[in-house]
Each structure stands twice: as structure tokens, then as C-alpha cells.
Amino acid sequence: MSILHELQQAANNADSPRSWRRELASAIRDPATLVRELNLPGHVADAADRAQRLFPIVVTRSFLARMRRGDPDDPLLRQVLPLDAETETVPGFGPDPVGELAAEQSPGLLHKYAGRVLVVAAPACAIHCRYCFRRHFPYDATPRGDDAVDATCAYVAADPSLHEVILSGGDPLLLSDESLLRWSERLGSIPHVRRLRVHTRLPIVLPSRVDAGLLDWLRATRALGLAPWIVVHANHPAEIADDCADALTRLVGAGVPVLNQAVLLRGVNDDESVLADLCERLVDLRVQPYYLHQLDSVAGAAHFHVDESRGRELIAALRRRLPGFAVPRYVREAAGEAHKLDLN
Numbered sequence: 001m002s003i004l005h006e007l008q009q010a011a012n013n014a015d016s017p018r019s020w021r022r023e024l025a026s027a028i029r030d031p032a033t034l035v036r037e038l039n040l041p042g043h044v045a046d047a048a049d050r051a052q053r054l055f056p057i058v059v060t061r062s063f064l065a066r067m068r069r070g071d072p073d074d075p076l077l078r079q080v081l082p083l084d085a086e087t088e089t090v091p092g093f094g095p096d097p098v099g100e101l102a103a104e105q106s107p108g109l110l111h112k113y114a115g116r117v118l119v120v121a122a123p124a125c126a127i128h129c130r131y132c133f134r135r136h137f138p139y140d141a142t143p144r145g146d147d148a149v150d151a152t153c154a155y156v157a158a159d160p161s162l163h164e165v166i167l168s169g170g171d172p173l174l175l176s177d178e179s180l181l182r183w184s185e186r187l188g189s190i191p192h193v194r195r196l197r198v199h200t201r202l203p204i205v206l207p208s209r210v211d212a213g214l215l216d217w218l219r220a221t222r223a224l225g226l227a228p229w230i231v232v233h234a235n236h237p238a239e240i241a242d243d244c245a246d247a248l249t250r251l252v253g254a255g256v257p258v259l260n261q262a263v264l265l266r267g268v269n270d271d272e273s274v275l276a277d278l279c280e281r282l283v284d285l286r287v288q289p290y291y292l293h294q295l296d297s298v299a300g301a302a303h304f305h306v307d308e309s310r311g312r313e314l315i316a317a318l319r320r321r322l323p324g325f326a327v328p329r330y331v332r333e334a335a336g337e338a339h340k341l342d343l344n
């Protein structure tokens with residue numbers, strides 16, 4: 001029986017929710033529960049409640065388990081805890097900081113750079129990162145399911161210069177294995193498409209998603225003539241707990257190149273030792289620290305801003321401590337540019 005056939009049969013036979021779906025259903029979606037679980041003072045929940053009206057709170061149980069109890073400054077908590085600062089208007093910070101709407105060819109299909117397109121393939125995430133550059137993205141206007149596949153494939157098939165499609169979101173690994181297979185089959189049937197890149201935070205925040213079904217899908221993607229690449233997103237070494245390390249090991253063990261992109265965030269990772277630990281932890285797992293992003297100037301995230309001069313100091317310090325392959329490229333995305341700007 002072929003891999004594709006097995007995968008389709010497994011999807012058809014699924015009669016109980018997979019464990020990652022059960023775990024996702026148990027994610028925390030209100031500040032009061034988060035504050036109670038972490039033994040934080042009540043006023044933290046009041047502020048979070050005000051700020052989350054702009055961008056709701058979502059935190060998986062796995063991510064929560066890695067936070068320190070009783071510490072409002074925990075670097076993982078800071079990434080997900082809504083603060084009053086999010087409600088302030090700050091000059092230079094807006095809803096579409098990297099000009100994505102101008103790059104849209106159709107809702108959710110972005111063609112910014114030569115040779116590849118990015119698809120907002122899923123409208124949701126397992127965790128809401130407060131600094132997210134898509135926190136104001138009009139997900140409701142993007143097509144879903146077959147409509148999204150049809151629109152993307154028609155555009156890509158008509159342009160032979162496109163060799164790579166990036167599934168992004170939201171988080172594309174929130175799609176079912178069956179939906180992912182549909183993407184692979186359709187894109188794999190376009191002769192000039194050679195690579196399928198997946199931008200996902202799930203191996204970090206919901207590691208149970210990296211299960212046998214997902215690994216089968218990656219194998220199937222290769223069998224369809226597409227080279228899969230995975231780009232994960234971790235900002236702090238405490239994120240790489242045992243369950244996350246196991247998930248990354250499974251991905252790498254399946255022969256898929258895995259890269260990490262981090263965002264430079266005040267109070268989270270604007271520290272030489274923290275970044276060095278993160279990079280070492282990643283390379284020990286054979287995950288390449290690919291990018292350190294300057295924060296995108298998205299409305300609601302100004303309190304995470306770190307000056308570029310400080311970012312350059314941190315990269316210089318990493319170069320003194322780590323082998324070259326463990327030092328990420330420090331970059332900033334700019335609206336209308338043909339590539340990310342190198343800040344090193």
C-alpha cells in the first residue's frame with residue numbers, strides 16, 4: 001500500500017480526536033484561569049482582560065507548564081500575557097507593519113519575494129504571541145479549504161518562476177493531515193514547484209502535533225516530488241522543554257530540514273546568555289538558528305521593542321561565543337523591499 005493511500009485511509013478511519021486536538025481544546029483562553037494556574041496577583045488578570053479585547057489570549061497547557069509559578073516577569077509568560085501597554089497608541093506602530101496587504105494577490109496569498117509565495121493557510125494559532133505582526137490580519141477575509149487550495153494553485157501554476165510555496169498562518173499545522181495532503185497533492189502536480197515550506201510554532205507550543213500522522217504526511221510530500229522544509233519559532237531556551245525537544249528530534253529524524261526564527265523581544269531574550277543558550281539548545285537538536293528578527297512595528301507591541309544598536313551588540317557577542325552556524329542572521333522586514341534587510 002502506498003504512503004498516500006495509507007495516509008488517506010488513516011484520515012478516513014479517524015473516529016476519535018487525536019491527542020493534539022484534545023490538548024488544543026484544553027488551551028487557556030481567559031486571563032483569570034492563567035493567573036490562577038500561575039499563582040499571580042489578581043490585578044494581572046484585570047489588565048489582561050482589558051488588553052485581550054483587542055487580541056484574545058490563547059496559551060497551550062504544554063507552554064504553560066514551562067513557566068515559573070508566581071513570576072509575572074517569566075519570559076514565556078511575557079510572550080502571551082496581555083498588558084495595558086497594548087492599548088496605547090505609539091507613533092510608528094500600525095496594523096500592517098510589513099506591508100502585507102499591498103503584497104496580496106488575492107485574500108491570504110502574498111507574493112512579496114522572487115521565486116516563492118506565502119499562503120495564509122490557516123486562520124488560527126495554538127498560542128497568541130502578543131508581539132505577532134499579524135495580530136490585526138484580516139483572517140476572516142481569507143478563503144478556507146478547497147477554495148484556498150484552488151486560488152493558490154491557479155496563481156502558482158500560471159507563474160513558472162515560482163519554485164516554492166510557504167504555508168503560513170495562523171498556524172498551518174492546525175490543518176488536518178487530510179487537508180495538508182490536499183495541499184501537497186495539488187502543489188506537487190505543478191511541475192515547477194519544488195519546495196513546500198511550513199512556518200509553524202506548533203512543534204514548540206503544542207509538540208504533540210508532531211505525531212505519526214504528521215510524519216507520514218511529510219514522507220508523502222517527498223513522494224509527491226516536493227522537498228518539505230519546516231521553520232519553527234522559539235524565542236527563549238526555556239521553550240525547548242523535553243516534549244518540545246522530542247518533537248524537534250522526530251522532525252529532524254524524519255529527514256526534514258528544520259530552521260528556527262526568533263524575534264528580539266525586550267524582557268524575553270534581549271540578553272546575551274539567553275540567546276546563546278537558545279542557539280546552543282537548537283543546534284544540539286540539529287535545528288539551525290536561522291533568523292533573529294527585529295520586532296515588526298505592529299500596533300500593540302511597542303513595549304517589546306529593542307533598539308537595533310542593542311541587537312547588533314548581541315549578535316557580536318554571540319559571534320564571540322558560538323560557532324558561525326549557531327549564530328542567526330539579524331534581520332528586519334521592510335514593506336516593499338525585495339528581501340529582508342540584514343542588520344548585522
Ligand code: SF4
Nearest residue numbers: 125128129132170201
Ligand atoms: S504563532 Fe506565529 S502567527 Fe500565531 S500568534 Fe504567534 S507569532 Fe503570530
